[in-house]
Amino acid sequence: MKLSQGVELVSLLVLTAMVVAAAMGVVLSPSIVYAAFLLGLVFLGIAGMYLLLNADFVAAAQVLIYVGAVNVLILFAIMLVNRRKVYREVKLGAVRQLVAIAVCVSLFALLLYTNLNTVWLLTPEVTALPSGIVTLGQHFFNEYLLPFELASVLLLVALIGAIILARREFVPDRGEENLELVERPKELVAVKEE
């Protein structure tokens, strides 16, 4: 099938470009709100990748959990504590940046090395596989039952921790706080005098 292969190739290229560009935006954008929205775009692109790999359930779960829950919570947190602060210049900024660049480049080199030295099982033609839900469920409840249950215990721990943090009596009073929402000053439009 020529058509499906072409569609797959174009989608792969578009998704890759989108994910890479959005991820760069997350890191490089000076505005934290833009970074959070771009993070949502990265998650959506990854979901598209899963779709291309015939993992439709994983793709839908990715959208539901990462875009619909994690990213929305990140945005929530940013918008509720949206304080405009002037950041101080970091000491030895150039050295830190150099270290960061070195770490990133070496990580990338490691990944590239692994990628080039692995024998990938590539299927030459595109086939429509049946949905993976049933297989996924069987794996979860047979060989991977213990990790699955442990992950749920981890979530429970996080849940209890959040409740403890949110309970008022454990938080020391910090006196009066300015609870006003931040709004950029509006310029008044000059009214023509008559």
Place this chain on the structure above:
Amino acid sequence: MTGIDLQRSFIDLFSGLGIDPEVARVMWMPLPMLAVVTIATVGALAATWLERKISAAAQQRIGPEYAGPFGLAIPAADVVKLLIKQTVVPANADPLLFVLGPVIVFISVFLSFLVIPFGENLVISNVATGIFLVIAISSIAPIGLLMSGYSSNNKYSLLGGLRAAAQSISYEIPLALAALAVAMMSNGLSTVEIVEQQADLGILSWNVWRQPIGFIIFIIAALAECERIPFDLPEAEEELVAGYQTEYSGVNFMLFYGASYANLFLSALLVAILYLGGWELPFPIDKVAELLSIPETNPIWQVVAAFLGATVILLKAFAFIFLAILLRWTVPRVRIDQLLDLGWKFLLPIGLANLLLTAALKLAFPGAFGG
């Protein structure tokens, strides 16, 4: 595969005319998408007309009357009016996010129509993740709401956007739990499978009798997801002017307005598919065909059956829309704390109990609960 198969007929027709079947397939692809987008738009427009007419009746008025017969041209007039209005972007707003917000909300609603079936083969894509995909896609909408609330540079907009996101996150969980109980009975997430599992005995085998608790949870959660009274906190006029839509005008406002009614239409179709037997008639239509000794492959019968099915699912959906509109004009709004209490402390435990009960009944009576 029984019933009408338009794609195969279309491809056969064009290969008969000497066109490559592959090319005919490509020519076919945009047609169902266009059809479904049209249906969604017309459904949303019809919902706005119904809103005006029913609200008028609830307040003993007549409502729109002069624009077309029974005021039927009023939705078109609305669209034209909003199209020719100026689109204002407020000073100091973030222009990019301000425009992008309503677009994201609109796309996420219309994308969900991808898996809504109007008949056994009258669906764009019968993907195996069906109902889960709808829930996943509709969870993108809060990002658009937060975006527009943030970028408007207005307190009311920001509060409205935050409320909208909190509300839709809270009510997505009971909604998903109710849908999960149905998926458990039909042994699959595909919307077509869910309807076919309700097909045996006509009205008696609809899920509403087997899932009465789930039905009520789903209706409440769907109303909350659509942000309609009694749950329209994000745009509560008395508190927040118009919530996240305060600063919007013209086409951008139309996107929000259209998306909210398309979302209502989508929720109504989901209620029809999950609990009211989808495109199935109240009596099993296959048995009627057998009784009249019409073969299933008869083309005229197939067209009639598909037409009846599509009509029936729309009737069921609009029955839910009627209920939602009637609720809007008769019930007061809840407070924000009541809203979150209802979602987290009432619907969530009831939804979990319903799931447990369904699992138990499925094990005990596999015949009746899709064992």
